[in-house]
Amino acid sequence: MATTTTPTSRFLSVTAAASPSRRRLPLLSPSLRLPLRQFRRISVSAHAAPLGAKPTVLVAEKLGEAGLELLKGFANVDCSYNLTQEELCTKISLCDALIVRSGTKVSREVFESSAGRLRVVGRAGVGIDNVDLAAATEHGCIVVNAPTANTVAAAEHGIALLAAMARNIAQADASLKVGKWLRSKYVGVSLVGKTLAVLGFGKVGSEVARRAKGLGMHVIAHDPYAAADRARAIGVDLVTFDEALSTADFISLHMPLTASTAKILNDETFAKMKKGVRIVNVARGGVIDEEALVRALDSGIVAQAALDVFTEEPPPADSKLVLHENVTVTPHLGASTAEAQEGVAVEIAEAVVGALKGELAATAVNAPMVPAEVLSELAPFVILAEKLGRLVVQLVAGGSGVKSVKVTYASARAPDDLDTRLLRAMITKGLIEPISSAFVNLVNADFIAKQRGVRITEERILLDGSPESPLEYIQVQIANVESKFASAISETGEISVEGRIKDGIPHLTKVGSFQVDVSMEGSLILCRQVDQPGMIGTVGSILGEQNINVSFMSVGRIAPRKQAVMAIGVDEEPCKESLKKIGEIPAIDEFVFLKL
Numbered sequence: 001m002a003t004t005t006t007p008t009s010r011f012l013s014v015t016a017a018a019s020p021s022r023r024r025l026p027l028l029s030p031s032l033r034l035p036l037r038q039f040r041r042i043s044v045s046a047h048a049a050p051l052g053a054k055p056t057v058l059v060a061e062k063l064g065e066a067g068l069e070l071l072k073g074f075a076n077v078d079c080s081y082n083l084t085q086e087e088l089c090t091k092i093s094l095c096d097a098l099i100v101r102s103g104t105k106v107s108r109e110v111f112e113s114s115a116g117r118l119r120v121v122g123r124a125g126v127g128i129d130n131v132d133l134a135a136a137t138e139h140g141c142i143v144v145n146a147p148t149a150n151t152v153a154a155a156e157h158g159i160a161l162l163a164a165m166a167r168n169i170a171q172a173d174a175s176l177k178v179g180k181w182l183r184s185k186y187v188g189v190s191l192v193g194k195t196l197a198v199l200g201f202g203k204v205g206s207e208v209a210r211r212a213k214g215l216g217m218h219v220i221a222h223d224p225y226a227a228a229d230r231a232r233a234i235g236v237d238l239v240t241f242d243e244a245l246s247t248a249d250f251i252s253l254h255m256p257l258t259a260s261t262a263k264i265l266n267d268e269t270f271a272k273m274k275k276g277v278r279i280v281n282v283a284r285g286g287v288i289d290e291e292a293l294v295r296a297l298d299s300g301i302v303a304q305a306a307l308d309v310f311t312e313e314p315p316p317a318d319s320k321l322v323l324h325e326n327v328t329v330t331p332h333l334g335a336s337t338a339e340a341q342e343g344v345a346v347e348i349a350e351a352v353v354g355a356l357k358g359e360l361a362a363t364a365v366n367a368p369m370v371p372a373e374v375l376s377e378l379a380p381f382v383i384l385a386e387k388l389g390r391l392v393v394q395l396v397a398g399g400s401g402v403k404s405v406k407v408t409y410a411s412a413r414a415p416d417d418l419d420t421r422l423l424r425a426m427i428t429k430g431l432i433e434p435i436s437s438a439f440v441n442l443v444n445a446d447f448i449a450k451q452r453g454v455r456i457t458e459e460r461i462l463l464d465g466s467p468e469s470p471l472e473y474i475q476v477q478i479a480n481v482e483s484k485f486a487s488a489i490s491e492t493g494e495i496s497v498e499g500r501i502k503d504g505i506p507h508l509t510k511v512g513s514f515q516v517d518v519s520m521e522g523s524l525i526l527c528r529q530v531d532q533p534g535m536i537g538t539v540g541s542i543l544g545e546q547n548i549n550v551s552f553m554s555v556g557r558i559a560p561r562k563q564a565v566m567a568i569g570v571d572e573e574p575c576k577e578s579l580k581k582i583g584e585i586p587a588i589d590e591f592v593f594l595k596l
């Protein structure tokens with residue numbers, strides 16, 4: 001048996017948006033969602049929907065009919081467009097989900113105003129830069145997007161702008177419509193044989209690259225996280241940022257707007273470009289320093305630009321950039337095809353409905369994406385994890401304060417083969433919910449643990465044998481606390497509980513140093529006693545007097561006639577009097593009642 005210890009700072013960020021690691025995870029289709037009802041919110045909202053009532057979904061921007069129909073089959077749908085921030089904040093407290101496109105700022109204020117009711121934000125599109133992800137995560141609100149349905153539309157728009165810019169289509173069209181016939185003014189440039197640098201080789205970027213290859217362009221790409229073989233497969237060379245800038249005749253932007261891509265094209269980077277370069281932007285306006293672009297256009301470094309997106313949308317009427325004669329503009333139309341909008345609407349409606357049902361959406365951007373097969377395998381352990389967390393925290397003596405929790409996973413699987421994020425989140429939920437008004441889910445578990453100063457470390461025990469089951473047992477220990485049930489303290493001084501899955505059901509198999517075996521259902525009475533005949537009967541008859549159904553009993557003893565721990569499963573909570581009577585049985589040294 002070998003022991004591997006993971007690093008102690010396990011407060012992994014669950015904010016996966018736009019991070020390289022998120023990209024490397026397999027893209028899951030919307031159908032790959034599994035029920036994880038354990039994550040269903042225990043609402044603390046002042047405005048919670050009445051139990052059993054349909055949830056309310058606020059659709060704040062126009063959404064395709066097919067998506068609306070899908071939503072209406074499950075929820076009350078309120079389509080209210082063009083809300084001011086104030087109106088949105090007022091409405092949101094009565095909504096369980098919100099669906100937006102890029103035109104609505106889902107700010108911290110929106111989450112705060114929801115008073116805990118908002119459970120899901122659906123972004124009907126890709127870019128989530130208009131949603132305050134940190135605030136969503138802190139409020140345990142899952143953010144889902146529709147990452148695939150508008151890819152082709154955006155790529156086609158990029159290519160349309162590229163060609164329109166190169167051949168002055170927009171300018172020539174406008175001049176002809178005012179009666180001019182300017183054939184020599186609008187001589188364009190050819191695309192064939194020119195070098196196009198695609199910055200951001202993700203979904204849209206690679207589709208643009210594929211299409212540009214078809215136009216006879218030489219395509220290079222820069223993307224710090226893209227795989228070279230994926231680029232090579234479509235005949236694209238991955239190059240450094242500086243190489244892309246200095247060799248390109250055309251540059252097309254396709255990265256998300258993040259802190260590191262904001263104003264990535266600026267005075268300094270324009271200065272590195274070939275004189276006469278042409279720029280297309282269908283990503284986000286904020287990736288370009290727009291004032292610097294105007295300067296680069298005026299100086300001739302940039303011959304032309306074609307822009308679908310702007311730092312401020314809509315841009316000011318007197319925007320020098322928009323009015324520049326060498327600039328072609330569209331009002332954020334990249335995703336606006338009939339086909340893409342229907343696809344996006346369905347994609348987001350499915351994700352939002354799934355998330356409202358408590359399922360884990362494959363397109364969640366602020367929760368770990370866990371492949372479906374992993375989810376289904378871990379399902380019983382997810383329940384076990386929460387119950388162990390819930391049980392162990394009830395063993396802590398009042399006033400002790402839980403600061404340091406160690407979770408040990410014993411498995412024959414190699415550490416890389418066991419994704420413990422779900423389990424850690426559920427243990428956190430079990431630990432924190434009984435002692436606070438917070439609700440914890442996969443989205444906010446790490447945040448809440450950190451906020452409450454609970455440090456959760458994880459350790460792996462690598463077992464020999466066949467790794468058919470993902471886990472053999474889970475042990476949860478709380479250090480530096482006193483216990484209201486002293487027998488729960490292990491030889492090493494922590495409160496310790498251990499559980500396994502037997503026939504698909506979570507079982508408590510160890511408390512402190514005592515082996516027990518009770519299924520973790522209903523509630524539990526733990527008694528430490530002197531091992532002697534008649535104890536089970538004595539306790540059973542006290543409970544029987546109060547008509548409490550005993551579901552199981554198990555005795556774990558150190559040695560015959562020595563100390564033993566008896567675990568009694570009960571379907572109902574015994575009254576104080578019955579518990580007192582149990583405590584008064586002479587052979588019982590201590591006992592505790594625990595709700596699972």
Ligand SMILES: NC(=O)c1ccc[n+]([C@@H]2O[C@H](COP(=O)([O-])OP(=O)(O)OC[C@H]3O[C@@H](n4cnc5c(N)ncnc54)[C@H](O)[C@@H]3O)[C@@H](O)[C@H]2O)c1
Pocket residue numbers: 023126127128147150151154199200201202203204205222223224225226254255256257260261282283284308309332333334335336
């Ligand atoms: N105009 C529109 O209507 C429209 C439509 C769809 C998408 N978009 C925007 O297009 C962009 C790309 O969308 P996508 O679906 O292809 O996303 P994606 O996540 O598939 O691809 C983004 C790529 O950018 C890369 N990247 C991140 N930082 C980078 C950096 N510093 N330099 C170079 N590359 C970097 C990532 O590794 C990733 O491969 C997003 O900003 C999205 O919001 C706009």
Ligand SMILES: O=C(O)[C@H](O)COP(=O)(O)O
Pocket residue numbers: 101102103124125126127128150332334335336
């Ligand atoms: O990020 C996106 O998906 C696009 O920018 C589309 O935005 P829209 O939904 O506002 O058209």
